Amino acid sequence: xxxxxxxVTETGGKRKTAPRERRFTPHKGAxxxxxxxxxxxxxxxxxxxxxxxIYQSLLVVERDGTYGEPQQVxxxxxxxANVFSNAPFWESVGRVLLFGVVQVxxxxxxxxxxxxxxxxxxxxGKKFFRLAFFAPYAVPGVIAAIMWxxxxxxxxxxxxxxxxxIDFLSPEFVLWSIANVVTWVFVGYNxxxxxxxxxxxxxxxxxxxxxxxxxxxxxxxxxxxPMVAPALVLTTVFSIIGTFQLLAEPQVFRSxxxxxxxxxxxxxxxxxxxxxxxxxxxxxFSVVLALATFVLSFTFLKISQRxxxx
Amino acid sequence: MSMLTLKRxxxxxxxxxxxxxxxxxxxxxxxxxxxxxxxxxLTPIWWLFIASTKDRGDLLTTAPLWFADWxxxxxxxxxxxxxxxxxxxxxxxxxxxxxxxxxxxxVFAGMCGYALAKYTFPGRExxxxxxxxxxxxPATALALPLFLLFSQVNLTNTFWAVLLPSIVSxxxxxxxxxxxxxxxxxxxxxxxxxxxxxxxxxxxTISVRLMTPxxxxxxxxxxxxxxxxxxxPLIMLRSQELFPITYGLFAWNTQLNQIPxxxxxxxxxxxxxxxxxxxxxLMLQRFWQSGLGNGSVK
Numbered sequence: 001x002x003x004x005x006x007x008v009t010e011t012g013g014k015r016k017t018a019p020r021e022r023r024f025t026p027h028k029g030a031x032x033x034x035x036x037x038x039x040x041x042x043x044x045x046x047x048x049x050x051x052x053x054i055y056q057s058l059l060v061v062e063r064d065g066t067y068g069e070p071q072q073v074x075x076x077x078x079x080x081a082n083v084f085s086n087a088p089f090w091e092s093v094g095r096v097l098l099f100g101v102v103q104v105x106x107x108x109x110x111x112x113x114x115x116x117x118x119x120x121x122x123x124x125g126k127k128f129f130r131l132a133f134f135a136p137y138a139v140p141g142v143i144a145a146i147m148w149x150x151x152x153x154x155x156x157x158x159x160x161x162x163x164x165x166i167d168f169l170s171p172e173f174v175l176w177s178i179a180n181v182v183t184w185v186f187v188g189y190n191x192x193x194x195x196x197x198x199x200x201x202x203x204x205x206x207x208x209x210x211x212x213x214x215x216x217x218x219x220x221x222x223x224x225x226p227m228v229a230p231a232l233v234l235t236t237v238f239s240i241i242g243t244f245q246l247l248a249e250p251q252v253f254r255s256x257x258x259x260x261x262x263x264x265x266x267x268x269x270x271x272x273x274x275x276x277x278x279x280x281x282x283x284x285f286s287v288v289l290a291l292a293t294f295v296l297s298f299t300f301l302k303i304s305q306r307x308x309x310x
Numbered sequence: 311m312s313m314l315t316l317k318r319x320x321x322x323x324x325x326x327x328x329x330x331x332x333x334x335x336x337x338x339x340x341x342x343x344x345x346x347x348x349x350x351x352l353t354p355i356w357w358l359f360i361a362s363t364k365d366r367g368d369l370l371t372t373a374p375l376w377f378a379d380w381x382x383x384x385x386x387x388x389x390x391x392x393x394x395x396x397x398x399x400x401x402x403x404x405x406x407x408x409x410x411x412x413x414x415x416x417v418f419a420g421m422c423g424y425a426l427a428k429y430t431f432p433g434r435e436x437x438x439x440x441x442x443x444x445x446x447x448p449a450t451a452l453a454l455p456l457f458l459l460f461s462q463v464n465l466t467n468t469f470w471a472v473l474l475p476s477i478v479s480x481x482x483x484x485x486x487x488x489x490x491x492x493x494x495x496x497x498x499x500x501x502x503x504x505x506x507x508x509x510x511x512x513x514x515t516i517s518v519r520l521m522t523p524x525x526x527x528x529x530x531x532x533x534x535x536x537x538x539x540x541x542x543p544l545i546m547l548r549s550q551e552l553f554p555i556t557y558g559l560f561a562w563n564t565q566l567n568q569i570p571x572x573x574x575x576x577x578x579x580x581x582x583x584x585x586x587x588x589x590x591x592l593m594l595q596r597f598w599q600s601g602l603g604n605g606s607v608k
Contacts, residue, residue, distance in 0.1 A: 038419060138588045
């Protein structure tokens with residue numbers, strides 16, 4: 001977690017640029033030895049696929065007549081026009097936006113509350129709580145979804161009184177039932193990131209506040225929360241990325257609930273489109289989705305950095 | 311202070327630990343919140359454990375949160391022998407994908423992060439910024455283009471299709487670079503040079519040790535990422551012999567309506583598959599705990 005700690009400090013803190021010496025590059029061989037393996041892999045499995053997706057998204061399939069050989073020809077932005085006129089895709093985008101607007105604040109609010117309680121002197125048995133809350137992170141999304149799927153099912157659930165009154169798998173509730181699964185898995189992870197940021201605050205910072213007679217809540221609100229703001233930014237960005245990439249949980253929920261369509265989330269739309277198969281349109285979806293995620297997380301980072309500088 | 315906070319519409323918690331009574335209230339409130347959420351976090355896992363110990367009939371008819379007849383070992387036996395022992399195969403696959411993938415990813419990311427931290431070379435910042443952009447491009451967005459590329463070279467539905475993309479961790483490069491700048495002193499590298507050790511040897515004998523906490527974090531992070539990765543296997547793999555455990559259990563779960571006995575296997579299989587991860591977390595906790603301690607030293 002030290003690394004996470006450093007990351008947290010780095011994101012929000014001032015960027016430290018070490019005085020660089022301008023000189024002829026020595027140790028060229030060593031640099032190549034260290035950097036080339038990752039560089040080549042990054043090129044092969046990140047940059048080239050992104051480039052290839054863009055290339056594929058610019059193609060359309062044409063046939064000679066009705067029964068002719070299908071051929072891929074350059075189609076300009078035709079696939080992007082299809083993306084923008086594809087209603088299910090935009091519905092799925094709207095759904096994850098709604099999901100994110102509710103689930104991310106709830107999850108991070110809880111994570112912050114738990115981290116503050118762990119860091120406060122009023123709590124006993126911290127080690128136990130930390131482990132108990134972090135344990136769900138060891139459960140992969142697919143398995144968490146299978147487990148909760150059973151828990152929500154009216155006949156298998158241990159909470160039949162509840163599940164018979166509220167149908168968690170109905171069209172009105174299923175999105176929030178999925179939100180609960182995601183929250184259950186990730187609260188502890190986010191809690192630990194925030195908690196490690198809290199541990200990094202030096203004790204002297206609290207001394208003045210304590211002399212002024214500030215209580216725990218006051219210290220939390222006026223000192224601790226502002227000081228862990230970079231960690232909150234980091235966890236928010238990761239949560240935004242995660243929300244846009246939702247796939248495993250809703251895909252599993254299709255076995256439990258008819259309310260989850262094959263185009264429930266953007267990633268499911270991509271998978272379904274590729275299976276039809278319509279690879280070019282699927283590639284265009286991928287490009288749009290990657291770009292949207294990137295822009296959204298980048299914008300959030302920038303806004304919070306500007307706020308921090310003020 | 312108490313008056314001030316009360317005016318701001320604060321709760322009883324605000325009457326901070328001065329008198330024993332207030333302290334008792336805030337302690338009680340804190341314990342209550344944490345206790346309720348402990349139930350929230352642990353009940354599903356407890357239920358899964360209980361369900362794994364029951365036979366098919368008891369699963370539906372007995373109290374869901376307490377034991378009935380103990381059938382865990384029969385269930386496990388049935389699970390691991392079903393369909394020619396495919397379950398064990400899936401576990402081994404997951405260990406292969408996640409273990410090998412995370413190990414290689416950590417080595418490559420560590421070396422690259424170190425090079426970015428400790429050497430200056432033209433294009434270094436550009437290189438780093440591109441990798442940083444890679445952190446914000448989620449792996450699932452790459453699954454489809456990787457599938458399209460891999461089908462061009464006939465690599466889909468192979469072990470490599472899932473392993474190769476997993477050994478790239480831009481996040482790892484980012485972490486190790488920051489960590490190496492902060493924790494590997496230039497003087498030490500200089501001393502290595504004066505002693506006649508090559509750059510590579512200095513890295514593997516000295517720097518790696520100083521970077522251990524970051525490398526363990528990268529390994530854990532990547533291990534969990536690969537273990538949980540779902541889109542890549544979903545899109546790449548067709549033969550169930552190649553499935554990781556998550557995809558295998560997912561495939562079983564979709565067939566529950568046709569093959570009802572799979573329900574027990576899905577539950578027992580899920581329970582068994584999360585035990586190794588929870589144990590790994592408990593064992594490695596001393597690393598992240600000491601990491602937390604280090605983090606507080608400025």
